[in-house]
Amino acid sequence: MYAKYTHRRALSASLARISAVALLALAGASPMLPAHAGPDDGRIITTQGHVDAPKTYWENGGFALKNEANPYKTGADLYDLDKTVNWVGKGWDGRNGASQYTLTLTDSPNLRFLGEPGQTLYMAPTLTWGNHDPIWAGLGSSVKIPTENFRDGIYATDILSVEGPGRMELFRYNPDEGPADVNRILSSTSTGWHSWLLSKGSHTHNTTTFTRPGRYVVTYRTVARGTDGSIIQSPPQKLVWQVGGRKPILGDGTPNAVPTIDRYNAAPVGNLDLAKYVLSVAPHKLDPDPAKNKDADDKLSDITFTAADKNLSGTLTLYNNGYFLTDLEVKNGTATWSEMMGGESSHLQAVFTPSGNEGARWISHKLAYEPGHAESVYSDDGTGDWPVEEPDGRNTVLPTAQYTPASGDYTVRTVPSTQEGYRTLEVTFADPNVRGFIRGGFYAPNDYEYPKFDIETTIDNGVARFTYREDSYFENSELIVKVLPHPDMNARTSQVKLTQNYQRGGDYSATGTLGADAPAANPQPGDSHTPEPQPSPSADPSGPDPNDAPPSASPAPAAPEQPSASPTPSRDRDAQNTQNPAPKAPAPCQPARRARSTAAIKSATGTWTFKHNCVITGWNWGSKTIADLSMRTR
Numbered sequence: 001m002y003a004k005y006t007h008r009r010a011l012s013a014s015l016a017r018i019s020a021v022a023l024l025a026l027a028g029a030s031p032m033l034p035a036h037a038g039p040d041d042g043r044i045i046t047t048q049g050h051v052d053a054p055k056t057y058w059e060n061g062g063f064a065l066k067n068e069a070n071p072y073k074t075g076a077d078l079y080d081l082d083k084t085v086n087w088v089g090k091g092w093d094g095r096n097g098a099s100q101y102t103l104t105l106t107d108s109p110n111l112r113f114l115g116e117p118g119q120t121l122y123m124a125p126t127l128t129w130g131n132h133d134p135i136w137a138g139l140g141s142s143v144k145i146p147t148e149n150f151r152d153g154i155y156a157t158d159i160l161s162v163e164g165p166g167r168m169e170l171f172r173y174n175p176d177e178g179p180a181d182v183n184r185i186l187s188s189t190s191t192g193w194h195s196w197l198l199s200k201g202s203h204t205h206n207t208t209t210f211t212r213p214g215r216y217v218v219t220y221r222t223v224a225r226g227t228d229g230s231i232i233q234s235p236p237q238k239l240v241w242q243v244g245g246r247k248p249i250l251g252d253g254t255p256n257a258v259p260t261i262d263r264y265n266a267a268p269v270g271n272l273d274l275a276k277y278v279l280s281v282a283p284h285k286l287d288p289d290p291a292k293n294k295d296a297d298d299k300l301s302d303i304t305f306t307a308a309d310k311n312l313s314g315t316l317t318l319y320n321n322g323y324f325l326t327d328l329e330v331k332n333g334t335a336t337w338s339e340m341m342g343g344e345s346s347h348l349q350a351v352f353t354p355s356g357n358e359g360a361r362w363i364s365h366k367l368a369y370e371p372g373h374a375e376s377v378y379s380d381d382g383t384g385d386w387p388v389e390e391p392d393g394r395n396t397v398l399p400t401a402q403y404t405p406a407s408g409d410y411t412v413r414t415v416p417s418t419q420e421g422y423r424t425l426e427v428t429f430a431d432p433n434v435r436g437f438i439r440g441g442f443y444a445p446n447d448y449e450y451p452k453f454d455i456e457t458t459i460d461n462g463v464a465r466f467t468y469r470e471d472s473y474f475e476n477s478e479l480i481v482k483v484l485p486h487p488d489m490n491a492r493t494s495q496v497k498l499t500q501n502y503q504r505g506g507d508y509s510a511t512g513t514l515g516a517d518a519p520a521a522n523p524q525p526g527d528s529h530t531p532e533p534q535p536s537p538s539a540d541p542s543g544p545d546p547n548d549a550p551p552s553a554s555p556a557p558a559a560p561e562q563p564s565a566s567p568t569p570s571r572d573r574d575a576q577n578t579q580n581p582a583p584k585a586p587a588p589c590q591p592a593r594r595a596r597s598t599a600a601i602k603s604a605t606g607t608w609t610f611k612h613n614c615v616i617t618g619w620n621w622g623s624k625t626i627a628d629l630s631m632r633t634r
Contacts (some may be wrong), residue, residue: 006279038327039215040085040240044071047087050130052203054081054157054241056222057140063222063234065156065248068140071250075561081220083253084238088124088210090340091133092294099296100125100339103209106175109418113190114169114209118301119343122243122522124208126172139170139186139196140203147200147224149515150232152493154484155224156195156437160236161397162188164216165321165390168241170206175339179417179424180467182210188218191215192460194398195486197437198222211392212342213244214320223400225487226338229520231402232487244339245318245326260317260351260385267314270360276308277379283372284338300338301369303366306352307333307359314354321346322389330354344625345370349387363387404490406512407429412481412496414507417467423505424467425455427481432462434514435483440495441503459483470504477502483514490517531554543559 038282046069057078067084070076091100103123107113114121127136128338139157144520147153147209171188185206187193196204210216217240223233242248282298286293303315317323318337330352354360365377365384377384377385381498407430417424427438436459441451452473457466479502482495492515498508 007389013366028576038246038248040248040255040257041249042254042256043248044069044079044084044241044253045087045248045250046071046079046084047089047135047247048091049126049136050076050279051086051135051137052140053084053137054088054139054220054222055203056145056155056157056198056238056476058142063224064158064234064266065220065234066221066236067239068071068634077165079253081239082238085242085248086124086135086137088122088208088241088243089134089247091131091135094131094133097295099294099591100127101300102296104209104299110173110179110183110281111173113184113187115211115343119210120340120341121209121342123210126205126207136205137208138204138206141198141200144399145198145200145551149224149227151225151227151229151487152484153438154197154487154493155222155232156486157186157220157222157397158196158311158400159186159188159194160219160221160400162216162218162321162372162395162396163219163391164210164211164212164241164243165214165323166199166212166342166344166392167394168208168210168216170204170208172204177469178419179422180469183456188392188395190460191396191398192435194396195435195437195458197439197484198456204303204603205246210241210243211344212320212346214323214325216241216323221400223487225517225520229518231520243338245324246328247611251605254560260353263315264351264361264363267361268357268359272356272360272362272379272382272612274308275360275362275379277352277360277362277364278304278306278376279348279367280304280306280376281341281348281367281369281379282374287306296340296442297338299340303337303339303340303348305330305335309333309359312354312359313356314356314359317351317353319349319351319387321392322387341369341371343371347390349384353388395467395487400488402488402490402519403435404431405429405434405514407431408433408434408491408494408516409511410434410483410494410514411509411511412498414479414498414516422469423466424465425481426463427459429459429462434462434485435459436478437489438464438466438481440480440482441463441483442479443476445476445500448480455481472504474502474504479508481510485514485517489514490519491515492517527534541567 002073006461008309044067045069049070051067051069053069054065055068057064057066061576065081066078067081068076068078069084071079071084086103092098101123102120104120105115105117107117124135126136145155147155168188169184172183172185174181182523183206184193186196217238219238221234223231268298281301281303284297284302286297303318305328307330312330312333315332316330316335318328320341324407325339326337328337346369350364352362352364360379362379363384363386364379365381366373409430410427412425412427414423414425418487438455438457438459441454442452453468455466455468457464478500480495480500481498482493484493485491494512494513494514496510499506500509500512
């Protein structure tokens with residue numbers, strides 16, 4: 001397991017430790033190694049606060065990904081991404097005690113990408129008020145990004161791969177918004193949703209969920225296409241998300257733990273028949289006094305280790321589907337951990353190393369976890385194989401090779417949604433392999449600086465959908481849709497105007513074509529990403545160690561070409577297509593929801609006022625509350 005995330009220097013150090021262990025063993029001594037050896041002990045632990053990771057910066061002529069957080073409680077600062085770990089532990093609302101670390105899925109059809117109704121997920125929630133337990137995590141960008149050097153001003157953060165026991169999703173969720181309740185951001189599973197369009201000085205307020213607890217390693221990059229056609233990208237950078245388990249030990253960013261395999265090799269072999277170890281998992285036993293139970297305790301499972309020797313002490317390391325979950329201290333022959341295992345089956349395993357020279361080391365056999373069931377494994381059955389990682393088969397790796405669409409044609413239309421008062425915008429591409437982003441919105445006539453209401457979604461498998469509530473202030477607006485290809489696409493932006501005079505309940509459509517663009521002549525090394533090959537652990541554990549300035553105003557999008565006069569204009573005739581807007585007025589707007597004035601915000605919500613113009617992401621227009629809000633003054 002440890003060999004999976006070490007670099008060459010760390011691996012050399014690990015081999016040196018193994019050699020030292022071997023020498024001590026030959027001398028008949030049992031080395032005193034630390035009791036706990038979590039793989040992220042010593043890293044910078046970012047948790048229980050507002051965290052932006054990854055946040056994109058521009059350093060030394062290229063992109064750099066950082067973790068912006070306050071781990072030492074001395075104020076927010078920037079840290080190298082690979083020196084940090086985002087810990088998602090348990091957390092409750094300090095006012096009403098509600099769980100803030102679990103999300104139980106409702107029957108909303110828009111949540112089906114997460115799982116089935118009733119399934120409970122580990123959650124890093126949107127926490128715009130109250131405490132920030134367990135963690136309030138998003139991603140974003142510095143103001144100081146030279147977008148004038150990028151093709152059409154576009155740059156994006158990609159999830160290249162996710163290694164872990166389950167699946168990871170980022171999205172906004174407002175259950176009061178009917179069929180517009182979910183806006184997806186990033187995903188470990190869907191190729192299109194591996195990418196998020198950035199804008200200078202913005203960050204997301206989103207929910208992040210995981211289907212199973214354990215250690216996840218997420219590889220990110222930020223990428224743009226230069227105005228000369230070259231690929232501009234950060235090196236792939238890894239961020240660890242520890243979901244569940246005990247909090248890792250805070251350090252200076254350098255992992256300092258002794259690998260579990262080293263502890264195991266140094267521990268006494270002992271007699272497993274006499275040890276009588278039992279590893280079990282069962283639904284959590286609630287306290288008879290309801291006042292002593294916390295919200296979501298009924299979603300927990302108790303993982304318990306017992307030994308015949310009631311004086312036994314040591315360390316129990318738990319794995320979920322072969323990925324590190326947590327370390328537990330064994331005292332008086334027992335250890336228990338209550339964990340939210342989720343609503344899907346998995347395999348637990350334990351590696352026990354006794355302290356001192358008493359007891360017997362043990363690798364348990366796999367312990368099957370099924371929601372609501374109790375199971376056990378026993379040392380009488382001998383030693384199992386060293387834990388082997390079992391990736392979730394639904395996770396995908398993002399292809400990063402440049403792609404020239406076979407066709408740049410697309411169709412845009414508005415259709416009724418599943419609930420009265422809502423409509424859905426659909427963009428369908430002739431080539432299902434087109435990747436990119438949809439922006440635009442409802443604009444006041446001949447006023448294209450900022451929309452009244454933003455459209456914001458992503459193309460997945462050649463289709464993009466965005467559901468919105470039809471409010472009265474949409475009337476008489478111009479509805480404009482912009483298609484922004486991902487930097488890996490050899491294509492240019494395009495936009496269409498569906499109508500100059502939007503009326504609620506109307507069906508509008510338009511067709512467009514992406515502009516052609518040549519492939520990058522000299523792509524940078526590393527344009528394609530393949531996860532690092534990982535050694536298969538041996539069944540024999542004694543083998544090899546298996547402050548930004550205020551943002552400047554962004555250029556306004558070019559006004560779409562006005563349609564020629566027609567005696568009886570139809571809605572389809574209103575449709576306009578504009579390819580490759582002039583560089584001085586690029587088509588893409590900032591991918592954020594903007595309000596130009598105090599009055600505009602009042603008209604949208606009836607309650608909220610601000611003194612300055614703001615860039616707002618995640619605004620749930622028309623709702624009574626603002627569930628997801630981020631802004632910056634201009």
